[in-house]
């Protein structure tokens with residue numbers, strides 16, 4: 001059964017930043033943009049590099065290793081060299097917490 005689970009305090013991820021969290025052994029990058037939070041599998045689909053080391057620009061994350069970009073909402077690749085999407089998760093802000101839906 002899928003359910004939202006708290007993975008971080010909102011204050012740990014100020015707007016414009018990212019944070020890697022681990023949930024059930026899965027590394028997830030939280031990205032806070034404006035009043036929204038996004039959650040993606042924290043691994044570039046090009047060469048398994050942590051996206052949380054990259055840069056947030058608008059609604060996209062840029063991989064620090066070779067510059068691939070991914071849409072935060074859908075995980076779709078927006079710039080080479082990545083061609084495969086990153087897995088995304090439903091995320092929400094609940095009071096002072098960030099929650100991600102798993103399962």
Ligand code: FES
Nearest residue numbers: 044046047063066
């Ligand atoms: S590992 Fe991310 S672009 Fe190459």
